[in-house]
Amino acid sequence: MGQKVRAVIAKAKGEPVSLEVIEVPDPGPGEVLVEIQACGVCHTDLHYREGAISDEFPFLLGHEAAGIVESIGEEVSNVAPGDFVVLNWRAVCGECRSCKRGRPWYCFATRNASQKMTWEGVKLSPALGIGAFAEKTLIAAGQATKVDPAASPAAAGLIGCGVMAGLGAAMNTGRVSRGDSVAVFGCGGVGNAAIAGSKLAGAHKIIGVDIDAKKLDLAREFGATHTVDSSQENPVNVIRSLTNGNGVDVAIEAVGRPETYEQAFYARDHAGTVVLVGVPNPEMQIDLPLLEIFGRGGSLKSSWYGDCLPERDFPMLIDLYLQGRLDLDRFVSETIGLTEIEEAFHRMERGEVIRSVVLL
Numbered sequence: 001m002g003q004k005v006r007a008v009i010a011k012a013k014g015e016p017v018s019l020e021v022i023e024v025p026d027p028g029p030g031e032v033l034v035e036i037q038a039c040g041v042c043h044t045d046l047h048y049r050e051g052a053i054s055d056e057f058p059f060l061l062g063h064e065a066a067g068i069v070e071s072i073g074e075e076v077s078n079v080a081p082g083d084f085v086v087l088n089w090r091a092v093c094g095e096c097r098s099c100k101r102g103r104p105w106y107c108f109a110t111r112n113a114s115q116k117m118t119w120e121g122v123k124l125s126p127a128l129g130i131g132a133f134a135e136k137t138l139i140a141a142g143q144a145t146k147v148d149p150a151a152s153p154a155a156a157g158l159i160g161c162g163v164m165a166g167l168g169a170a171m172n173t174g175r176v177s178r179g180d181s182v183a184v185f186g187c188g189g190v191g192n193a194a195i196a197g198s199k200l201a202g203a204h205k206i207i208g209v210d211i212d213a214k215k216l217d218l219a220r221e222f223g224a225t226h227t228v229d230s231s232q233e234n235p236v237n238v239i240r241s242l243t244n245g246n247g248v249d250v251a252i253e254a255v256g257r258p259e260t261y262e263q264a265f266y267a268r269d270h271a272g273t274v275v276l277v278g279v280p281n282p283e284m285q286i287d288l289p290l291l292e293i294f295g296r297g298g299s300l301k302s303s304w305y306g307d308c309l310p311e312r313d314f315p316m317l318i319d320l321y322l323q324g325r326l327d328l329d330r331f332v333s334e335t336i337g338l339t340e341i342e343e344a345f346h347r348m349e350r351g352e353v354i355r356s357v358v359l360l
């Protein structure tokens, strides 16, 4: 049984991805088969194909997706065939030490489908346990979150990864609230989502920092009240001068580099919060005076996937989008076909797009 569908896979380290026919099993207990409508192209997909995440090739890429549930296995009660769902990579287990302590957004045993999709008999490793550059994909039931079907699939799918990471860095991890001042370092998809999230949460001053003037234009569209081109000006000085010499309540790093982390560290007010949502590479180091870490107080946090809980956050964010309060469409720079992912990787590397989204 099972079905054959077209899908984009990365066969070997550094090799261009290719469109192949793969086999998708029928859903077993606790599994769901989703017909994919849209899937965003994310840095993580490129990192998989570069072998930077693991060497378990071949990978089935794609993970920022929305679609329609085609069929469900036994014991699935959260979704039904025909439901419009956004896919997520945090299907919490309910049983690990974090879930048991009431902090499921740190779940250490998130669920994936038990059966494997295959290509020419070889088991595929789906990106982030999803694998959605495919006409259909098999996931664990908890990886599908039902949302209002009035939302556009291209926009809704982005909630499943980078946009959620940024929104959640501000709203969940940074706990931005009414009256806060916020600075966001890096105004790509993640940083601009952090700006949009800060605006939704009621921040009165939102300062976007980037080295690319086009990204700063976008930052203003998403809600930045001020922007700083840090290739031209010292962002710490500008942020201080915009905040009566104090610094911001919440400084969000959405690049993943030591120099921007250091800027975020020094740009925050006493007892403020730094949130690191950008992902550093293993070689990066940072040297900070311990006395400054002590003396400035507050908290230095990391945000994994925006500390989101998909069932709590996705339907709420889609509702805000449908009410016109969160412009998810603006994150979609272009829509492409399944054969155009390599070109989209290049555009992403050149910083030309927020998100390219594959429509199926």
Ligand code: APR
Pocket: 043, 044, 162, 165, 185, 186, 187, 188, 189, 190, 191, 209, 210, 211, 212, 215, 230, 254, 255, 256, 257, 259, 260, 277, 278, 279, 280, 351, 353, 354
């Ligand atoms: N200072 C300020 N901004 C910078 C700097 C710098 N030194 N270097 C790069 N940037 C900006 C880029 O110009 C770009 O606008 O950071 C932004 C990064 O955006 P994207 O490349 O679109 O990446 P994005 O998808 O937003 O992800 C950002 O978050 O989830 C992580 O892995 C992801 O580490 C990555 C980060």
Ligand code: ZN
Pocket: 092, 093, 094, 095, 096, 097, 098, 099, 100, 104, 106, 107, 108, 109, 110
């Ligand atoms: Zn758990």
Ligand code: ZN
Pocket: 042, 043, 044, 045, 063, 064, 161, 162
């Ligand atoms: Zn992603």
